[in-house]
Amino acid sequence: MRHIPEDELHAYLDQGLSRTQCVEIESHLADCPSCQALRDGIAALRDRTTALLARLAPPPSVPPAFEVLRKRAAEAASLRRRRLHLLAWAASVVLAVGLGWGASSLVRSGPRGQLAARAVFTPATPVHAAASRPSPDSSESPRGTTVAAAPAPAAAAPPPRAARVRTIASSPTDSSRAARRAAALSVLNPSPAVELTQLDSPAARGDIELDGMWRTMSWDGAKAAAGERLPHIDGLPVMRVQVQSNEQGARPVMVVAQRLASGQVIRTIEGPATDVTQLLSRGPMSDVDSLFLPGGAKRAADPAGHAMAMQVGDRMLAITGDLPSDSLRAMIRRLNAEMRSK
Amino acid sequence: MTDDLEHLYQSTYTAVVRFLYRKVWDAERAEDLAQEVFVRALSHRPEKPRAWVFAVAANLARDEARAAMRRKRHLTLLKGDPIAQPTLTPAADDTVEHDEQMAQVQEALSTLTVRDREILLLWDAGLSYPEIAARTGLAVGAVGTTLARARRRLVDAHDRQQTRTGTDAAHS
DSSP states (O other), X not given: OOOOOHHHHHHHHTTOXXXXXXXXXXXXXXXXXXXXXXXXXXXXXXXXXXXXXXXXXXXXXXXXXXXXXXXXXXXXXXXXXXXXXXXXXXXXXXXXXXXXXXXXXXXXXXXTOOHHHHHHHOSSOHHHHHXXXXXXXXXXXXXXXXXXXXXXXXXXXOXXXXXXXXXXXXXXXXXXXXXXXXXXXXXXXXXXXXXXEEEEOGGGTSOOXXXXXXXXXXXXXXXXXXXXXXXXXXXXXXXXXXXXXXXTOSOOOEEEEEEOTTSOEEXXXXXXXXXHHXXXXXXXXXXXXXXXXXXXXXXXXXXXXEEEEEEETTEEEEEEESSOXXXXXXXXXXXXXXXXXX | OHHHHHHHHHHHHHHHHHXXXXXXXXXXXXXXXXXXXXXXXXXXXXXXXXXXXXXXXXHHHHHHHHHHHHHHHHHTTSTTSOOOOSOOOOOOHHHHHHHHHHHHHHHHHHTSOHHHHHHHHHHHTTOOHHHHHHHHXXXXXXXXXXXXXXXXXXXXXXXXXXXXXXXXXXXX
């Protein structure tokens, strides 16, 4: 007669065996004193192990109510959503930059025939692509015709550069898809009843020259002072936060400089409308009246170095940067919607 | 669904804390991690929540141990710093005795192989043979064998210690 192996007895006592196995073991145990003794020894060993391990217990504690955990889970979920949202932000900035570039180079190509020279230096422009693969709209609009005709000098330009430009040029389908996406974005964030102003600001080009009334703050400090009103674009590294000291205790003007992946610096500015206007108007040969031109009027003159401002009540939100106005407009709409939703 | 998890929480929270405590040796941390496990279960909604909870607990404890190792490595560079020791504050005699007993079991447990220890702790946390098998990749039949070995080793190691301390006491 086969005796029961030790490990089977462990499994038997641990209720780790099937019903049939149990019946087998029990019927054997009934007639086998030596297996009974073994079983008792194993039962004792089990109990000792359990007793020993019981010493390895933390001091008893009161578990938190399950509701507390449920709340934490909900918070974690919203944090995850927020992270996703942040990613979407970053993606939309990238998209806006790319789109703006494409759009503005189309505009720039305009009547003065500067296209050839510019196109060579602009990293991503659909213009060449438009020439090599005629897009539907190039035959429709007079501007499009210029675009299609213009690249000839560019093709004649020194080959290495022209070739490089062509390889990275986005196709018309890409840019129109991007345009649709951008349109969808602006539908998602319907711009509120505020003034949207585009201006050519000298401040956009270099470092804004701020006099003694300004102090540079740490990001955390500024965040603590301004809370959710701190203007910034989620997901971009912050280079500098500057805050205007103001005596009246009102919310000061804040300037947050951030760096895009391309290395360009954009600044988001938030403050009382008059102060922001003044700030943006700084620089040589500028007076406030000439700043607020209807969108597009000055665009062709200097496509880089824009500022886009949006007035909400007596506050003004602005973005400056060496970016095409379309990009800035997309960004400020988004930013405004963000800050209002907080 | 939620009620199931809540029920599981009520019935296994203490076991999860104990399971984690035997890995991180810090009561507060074990509780934090146990709560984290259930928070994750709430958003994850696992199919087999009991086994899942212990699997995640084991993973968290492992991550914790790795982080502790990194910290330790870092701290050895800053010699002289008071490295946080498991709270051994001056205490009443019974606490001291309890701590000693605990240290002995802890040491005995450390003589087991990683796998044997893991399976013993899972069993002690209340997992069934099939659950342990699923968690460790062992065949169900092998769980009994492993537990038989692990129990024997733990008790033997503890007994050896007792005789050693016994002779120590006799010498002094």
